[in-house]
Amino acid sequence: MRYVNMCKDIFSVFAQHSWVAERIPIMPRHTLPTIQNMEYVTFTMLPSKAPLNPNSLSGLLVLEIFTPVSKMPMRALEIADKLDGYLVNKSFKTGEGVTQFLTSAIEDRGMAIDTANSGLCRTLYSIPFNHYGVF
Secondary structure, eight states: OHHHHHHHHHHHHHHHHHHHHHTOOOTTTOOOSSSTTTTEEEEEEEEOOOOOTTOOOOEEEEEEEEGGGGGGTHHHHHHHHHHHHHHTOOOSSSSSSSEEOOOEEEEEEEEEBBSSTTTTTEEEEEEEEEEEEEO
């Protein structure tokens, strides 16, 4: 259940009333919003290192920030700062174990126009995580 518990911890962060009040939709990657040219964030969980035990995970949470071209680059940076406030050096527990996030990084490739919607730019935000499952 380590993958499920990790995912539950991620969902719990973005289900908080304070994040919902930010009015920035966040969804798993490959989910598209229904409104064109709307800013949003997608996420992908990439387990990458050998776990501490069979119920643990380590890896990278990659968030893609989509913002209108007209608001680049500042709006993407503002959203990255908001994400930092919710994730950097924070721990979450919703299932068995605890998920801990470390320090983030962003990769801004200038005007990276989204291939699916030319009105949006894409900025990558990534943050390493450790999920410590109960053994």
